[in-house]
Amino acid sequence: MNETRLVTSSDWSVNTTLSNYYQQKNFSNLPREPTRQATFIGAILAIVFIFFGLIGNIILITTILSAKKLRSNIINIFIVSLQFNDLLNIGFNQLFVGLSYAHRHWVGGDLICTLVVYFSTICMGCLLWHHCLIAIHRLIVVVYPNFLRRMSVKTYVIVSLVITRVLPITCCIPSFLTDSIRYSHRALRCSIGNKLQIFINITVLIFLPNVIIIICFIVIFVHVFRATNTTVRTNTNTVSASHSLRREIRITKMFAVLFILFFLGYHPYGFVRAYD
Structure with a gap:
C-alpha cells in the first residue's frame, strides 16, 4: 500500500537552504573574470601604449638605419635589434x-593564444639579455680596452644577437613538451601552468641577466672612480686619452640611467607576466 508523505514547511525550508548553499558554492568555484571597469582601463592603456610604441620604434629604427655612421656603431646595432623585438x-x-x-x-x-605566451616569454628574455650584453660590452670598452682591440667586434655582435634569440627560445622547451599552456579567465588570455617553466623564466630570463648587468656597472664605476683618482694624482694622461675616457664614462652613465629606469618601470610587469 502506497504511503503519502506530507511536505512540511520545515522540510521545504531545509531543502531551500541546501539548494542555495550548493548554488553559492558552485558560483564561488567559477573562475572570476575582471570587472568591466578594469578591462576598460586596460584597453585604453593598451591602445595608447601600442600607438606611441609603434611610432617611437619606427622613428628610431628609420633614423639609425638611414645614416651609415649610426648603423655601423655596435651600440646602435643592439638598439635596432631591441626595437625590432619591441x-x-x-x-x-x-x-x-x-x-x-x-x-x-x-x-x-587557441593558436594565437598559445603563440602570445611563447612570444611574450621570448620577447621578455630577448629584451633583458640585450641589456645584459650591452652592459658586458660597456665593461669591455671601459675596463678592458686592450682586450677590445684584439676582439672581433663583428663576431661579438653576431654571437650576442644569436644568444639573445636562441636562449629565450630554448627556455620555452618545458612548456612546449608538456603542453601546459591554458586559458585563464581571470587574465583573459593564456598563461603558463608549468612550475618549472615559471622557475626558468624568473631565474634564467629575469634574475640572471639583471645580476650580470648590476655586476658589470659596479665594476665599471669602481674602475672609473679609481682611474679618476689616479689621473688627479699623477696628472700624466694625454688629452686624447682623457677625452676618450670621459666620452666612454658619459655613454656608460647614460646606459646606467636607462637601465635603472627600465628596471623600475618594466620589471614589476615582467615578474607578474613571468609568474602568470
Whole structure:
C-alpha cells in the first residue's frame, strides 16, 4: 500500500537552504573574470601604449638605419635589434592582449593564444639579455680596452644577437613538451601552468641577466672612480686619452640611467607576466 508523505514547511525550508548553499558554492568555484571597469582601463592603456610604441620604434629604427655612421656603431646595432623585438611585442602580443580587454574575452583563437605566451616569454628574455650584453660590452670598452682591440667586434655582435634569440627560445622547451599552456579567465588570455617553466623564466630570463648587468656597472664605476683618482694624482694622461675616457664614462652613465629606469618601470610587469 502506497504511503503519502506530507511536505512540511520545515522540510521545504531545509531543502531551500541546501539548494542555495550548493548554488553559492558552485558560483564561488567559477573562475572570476575582471570587472568591466578594469578591462576598460586596460584597453585604453593598451591602445595608447601600442600607438606611441609603434611610432617611437619606427622613428628610431628609420633614423639609425638611414645614416651609415649610426648603423655601423655596435651600440646602435643592439638598439635596432631591441626595437625590432619591441615591434613584435607591441604589434602582436600587446595588440591581442588589448583586444581581449576591449572585448572582455580572448578574440584570437587557441593558436594565437598559445603563440602570445611563447612570444611574450621570448620577447621578455630577448629584451633583458640585450641589456645584459650591452652592459658586458660597456665593461669591455671601459675596463678592458686592450682586450677590445684584439676582439672581433663583428663576431661579438653576431654571437650576442644569436644568444639573445636562441636562449629565450630554448627556455620555452618545458612548456612546449608538456603542453601546459591554458586559458585563464581571470587574465583573459593564456598563461603558463608549468612550475618549472615559471622557475626558468624568473631565474634564467629575469634574475640572471639583471645580476650580470648590476655586476658589470659596479665594476665599471669602481674602475672609473679609481682611474679618476689616479689621473688627479699623477696628472700624466694625454688629452686624447682623457677625452676618450670621459666620452666612454658619459655613454656608460647614460646606459646606467636607462637601465635603472627600465628596471623600475618594466620589471614589476615582467615578474607578474613571468609568474602568470
